[in-house]
Amino acid sequence: MTLAVTIAGLRLKNPLIAASGTFGYGIELENFVDLGILGGIVTKGLFLKPRAGCPPPRIVETPSGLLNAIGLQGVGVASFVHEILPRLARFDTAILVNVCGDTVDEYAAVTRVLEDAPGVAGIELNISCPNVKQGGMAFGVDPLLTHAVVKEVRKATRRPVIVKLSPNVTDITVIARAAEDAGADALSCINTLLGLAIDVETRRPRLGFGTGGLSGPAIRPIAVRMTWQVAQATRIPVIGIGGICCAADALEFLIAGASAVQIGTANFVDPNVYQSILRDIERYLQRQGVARLTEIVGSLRYPRQQ
Numbered sequence: 001m002t003l004a005v006t007i008a009g010l011r012l013k014n015p016l017i018a019a020s021g022t023f024g025y026g027i028e029l030e031n032f033v034d035l036g037i038l039g040g041i042v043t044k045g046l047f048l049k050p051r052a053g054c055p056p057p058r059i060v061e062t063p064s065g066l067l068n069a070i071g072l073q074g075v076g077v078a079s080f081v082h083e084i085l086p087r088l089a090r091f092d093t094a095i096l097v098n099v100c101g102d103t104v105d106e107y108a109a110v111t112r113v114l115e116d117a118p119g120v121a122g123i124e125l126n127i128s129c130p131n132v133k134q135g136g137m138a139f140g141v142d143p144l145l146t147h148a149v150v151k152e153v154r155k156a157t158r159r160p161v162i163v164k165l166s167p168n169v170t171d172i173t174v175i176a177r178a179a180e181d182a183g184a185d186a187l188s189c190i191n192t193l194l195g196l197a198i199d200v201e202t203r204r205p206r207l208g209f210g211t212g213g214l215s216g217p218a219i220r221p222i223a224v225r226m227t228w229q230v231a232q233a234t235r236i237p238v239i240g241i242g243g244i245c246c247a248a249d250a251l252e253f254l255i256a257g258a259s260a261v262q263i264g265t266a267n268f269v270d271p272n273v274y275q276s277i278l279r280d281i282e283r284y285l286q287r288q289g290v291a292r293l294t295e296i297v298g299s300l301r302y303p304r305q306q
């Protein structure tokens with residue numbers, strides 16, 4: 001039985017990837033999780049320069065979910081390359097770097113810095129963060145801007161470019177196709193949904209930034225639906241993300257058409273969740289009499305969407 005998958009020419013030993021922003025830069029977890037069992041890790045988002053992020057509170061719990069406005073706090077791409085990346089080299093897992101920018105030029109510049117760095121398996125382009133005043137989600141909700149930024153980043157690297165889609169749009173397939181047309185190798189689906197939680201006593205937002213991004217099981221049916229739509233609308237692989245906590249959750253995305261999945265909010269509950277998910281996916285494949293995980297991908301028994 002094999003759980004290996006290939007995405008954009010990248011062979012992953014299994015389909016489980018730690019989602020950006022919920023797993024630090026990977027090394028923070030090295031004493032708690034055997035990083036070598038992961039198919040891959042997506043780093044926290046990186047800009048050219050270090051960033052302080054949003055004022056606290058940055059995280060609040062909501063029913064079956066988490067609302068966050070971290071604001072892409074980060075060490076900057078140069079510091080990541082020189083101080084963190086070498087420490088990740090000893091782990092047998094694919095390192096994907098989540099690339100951010102205030103402008104198209106910054107996205108391309110961050111990508112160029114990574115181009116010469118050893119140990120980067122691919123780029124995940126974050127055009128979907130709802131918690132920053134410039135850039136971020138603004139690119140991912142507009143097909144022309146999506147096309148422009150993907151095209152420039154495509155020119156800046158030979159590595160796989162995975163574009164992370166925003167769910168905060170009317171029709172996610174329009175953005176997905178724009179990214180594909182501009183040269184994306186794969187799509188991550190989805191980033192967080194824009195939300196607002198209010199403290200009724202103070203009548204102020206519960207997050208320091210005001211609005212935030214909703215994640216966790218609360219968003220899973222939306223994420224599965226969007227993954228299903230995007231997988232049908234494009235020819236490139238899709239990585240499903242949103243509220244995955246157990247094997248059945250991951251399998252929903254794979255059956256909907258995702259070639260791999262990312263796990264985010266569940267890391268805050270148990271960063272060792274990967275072991276049990278892998279075990280239970282294997283048991284599922286055995287029960288189904290399937291030898292390769294890839295046979296499950298896109299196997300939804302449901303009429304195709306027009």
Ligand SMILES: Cc1cc2nc3c(=O)[nH]c(=O)nc-3n(C[C@H](O)[C@H](O)[C@H](O)COP(=O)(O)O)c2cc1C
Pocket residue numbers: 019020021022043044045066068070072098126129164190191192214215216217219241242243244262263264265266
């Ligand atoms: C605290 C927090 C920080 C995040 N930071 C990033 C980030 O830096 N870049 C990014 O592309 N997505 C970021 N995300 C979005 C996640 O990678 C993921 O797309 C989203 O949380 C949905 O998956 P989940 O329900 O499994 O958490 C963040 C999510 C959370 C909860």
